[in-house]
Amino acid sequence: MDNLWLILSVFLQLHEGCSSQISVIQEPSAVVSEIEKNVTLNCLFTHTPDQMVTGPILYWYYGNDELLYPHPIPQYKNRVIVLNPDRNSSNRSILLLSVQWVDRRKYHCMLSYEKSGQGARTRGKGVTLLLYGPMTFNVSSESQNSLVCNITVSPHDGFHLAVLCGGLEVAQGQRHVYSKFTVLSAVVHEGVECECQLSLNSSMVLTRSYTRKSKDVSSEELPQPVMLYVAILLIPILITVIIAIAELIFEARNTRSRKRGRKQWSQQNSKTRVKE
Numbered sequence: 001m002d003n004l005w006l007i008l009s010v011f012l013q014l015h016e017g018c019s020s021q022i023s024v025i026q027e028p029s030a031v032v033s034e035i036e037k038n039v040t041l042n043c044l045f046t047h048t049p050d051q052m053v054t055g056p057i058l059y060w061y062y063g064n065d066e067l068l069y070p071h072p073i074p075q076y077k078n079r080v081i082v083l084n085p086d087r088n089s090s091n092r093s094i095l096l097l098s099v100q101w102v103d104r105r106k107y108h109c110m111l112s113y114e115k116s117g118q119g120a121r122t123r124g125k126g127v128t129l130l131l132y133g134p135m136t137f138n139v140s141s142e143s144q145n146s147l148v149c150n151i152t153v154s155p156h157d158g159f160h161l162a163v164l165c166g167g168l169e170v171a172q173g174q175r176h177v178y179s180k181f182t183v184l185s186a187v188v189h190e191g192v193e194c195e196c197q198l199s200l201n202s203s204m205v206l207t208r209s210y211t212r213k214s215k216d217v218s219s220e221e222l223p224q225p226v227m228l229y230v231a232i233l234l235i236p237i238l239i240t241v242i243i244a245i246a247e248l249i250f251e252a253r254n255t256r257s258r259k260r261g262r263k264q265w266s267q268q269n270s271k272t273r274v275k276e
Helices: 002-019 215-221 226-275
Strands: 023-025 030-034 039-041 044-046 053-062 066-069 080-082 094-096 106-115 118-123 127-132 136-139 147-153 159-165 168-172 174-177 182-188 193-200 203-211
Touching (some): 023 106, 023 118, 136 203, 159 182
Antiparallel strands (some): 053 106, 080 094, 106 118, 147 182, 174 182
16 A cells, blocks of 8 residues: 555656646545544645745644644644654655544645745645444344344445345445434345445445354254153153062062972971871
């Protein structure tokens, strides 16, 4: 990106040199950033040596001259870094630190300088900063069969949210507008592999994918092993019955043995009496 900006800077300087104009160029005209990230706002100051531009002073501001640099209002104090400290450099871009929802606005780059001994000012057309928050894309809390994609963005008609399943768009985001931001929300009731996409006009900004787990399908289609559960529950009962039967058989054998023993003892006593 830095190399591309350098090539563009050289090209624009050559072009402006041929047309003999002093220019402040701010491209692109809109920048999109995630909330709480650092963002670069580009500014290119072009002029030729024969225009005798001296003592350029850089200003960044918004609205009615609310300064970001060099004397920032409290909101921007310690949050602006000039990327090239050389005041004679053509690159007058800045880095804005930890952007917040209130930073969503249009910013202008302006150079004050002397040309042939006369004071002059040139300002750019401005760059609009647009923001977005974290994207969530998951199963709905209200229905396990639905996917919900949510994201918060700066109020701008160019933002578009869509859900694609199998490469086909199946849902578009609905807008819920608030004072400082807009919530985009899309719901899809079908699809296994889906992707939620946030775009600004025709440019992709952010995507997030979701794949349904196979257990969601298998748990509904496979029958429960009822017979196995019944068998497991019956095992202790069967063991108890077997033990009880074994004890009864053992007791019956013992009873028969005792009776047989008494009978034999009685017979022996009878024989002994006869002999006597």
